[in-house]
Amino acid sequence: MKGRVRRDEAAVDPDARHVPVLLAEVLQALAPKAGGRYLDGTFGAGGYARAILDSASDITLLALDRDPTAITGGADIVAAMDGRLTLAQARFGELAEEAQRFQMAPLDGVVLDIGVSSMQIDEAQRGFSFRFDGPLDMRMAREGQSAADLVNEAEEGLLANIIYHYGEERRSRAVARAIIEARRKEPLTTTKQLADLVASIVRGEPGGAHPATRTFQALRIAVNDELGELVRALHAAETVLKPGGRLVVVTFHSLEDRIVKQFMSTRSGRAPAGSRHAPVVSVAEPTFSLVSRGPVAPSEAEMRANPRARSAKLRAAQRTEVPARAAEAALTALADVPDPQPRRRP
Structure with missing residues (x-):
């Protein structure tokens, strides 16, 4: 069945993921x-x-x-x-x-x-989800610029705008600045690296979505236009x-x-x-x-x-x-x- 996943992918019932909305x-x-x-x-x-x-x-x-x-x-x-x-x-x-x-x-x-x-979310190698550690990819068509390319090559202002505009993340500038500082030491290549980095900047709410949800959403939208x-x-x-x-x-x-x-x-x-x-x-x-x-x-x-x-x-x-x-x-x-x-x- 269809299996489209809402943007907040945290805490999704695994038995419900394949039900068309x-x-x-x-x-x-x-x-x-x-x-x-x-x-x-x-x-x-x-x-x-x-x-x-x-x-x-x-x-x-x-x-x-x-x-x-x-x-x-x-x-x-x-x-x-x-x-x-x-x-x-x-x-x-x-x-x-x-x-x-x-x-x-x-x-x-x-x-x-x-x-x-949901098939893309469930496959760690696709890099769409922070629920699994995998390569920071996010490409639906498996071609073109990846999320890793974007976070390791884009300048700070563009990253901040992407995260704010597409992810509606209020701390977009702080997240972009942290990405720039982190990639100076080593490239960000996995979903866990990025999720942990964002979680160190964005405060999570008890019982709420993972702090990296909005950033991952923004990068996915940008990578796939x-x-x-x-x-x-x-x-x-x-x-x-x-x-x-x-x-x-x-x-x-x-x-x-x-x-x-x-x-x-x-x-x-x-x-x-x-x-x-x-x-x-x-x-x-x-x-x-x-x-x-x-x-x-x-x-x-x-x-x-x-x-x-x-x-x-x-x-x-x-x-x-x-x-x-x-x-x-x-x-x-x-x-x-x-x-x-x-x-x-x-």
């Missing part, structure tokens, strides 16, 4: 129909993919995952679906190109479950969904939810109300209509059974007949790390 709500929002063509941009272990394919007859599904391990692990599911499931290694920001490549466009629905996979991929995926979905097709996104972090909320809000034609001091702002015709006015949260029962669901939010929108718009610079800016600012002297 908000599964019933995702299916309700997606409303799969017989003979429809759908895309799961974050296959993971296949939880949503199985449920979508089982929900109605003759559904075909294209599933993407940037992690080669997920592609290998999904081979049995592909075989069991008798040609109705295609699994491809690709980033979900590339979903429009992949839908065209596999002749799946236009689509009846797109599902995105934004978060790190997770927010940039989300922005590209939202714009791509707009281009390949047919009128009446639905976009369903599950997020686990406020930064992700903010991007999805702004995209769906502006694309559904919502604008600030005018007044005698500020006239009504004209907006383009809506390319989406909202399926629900606000985010859908897990039920109390699901949160009790699966603690990692606590931070999940689902937002959904339905495609109109209006042509897709150009990408929004304002939305892209939400995914970018601000340029390092010089430290103010007291």
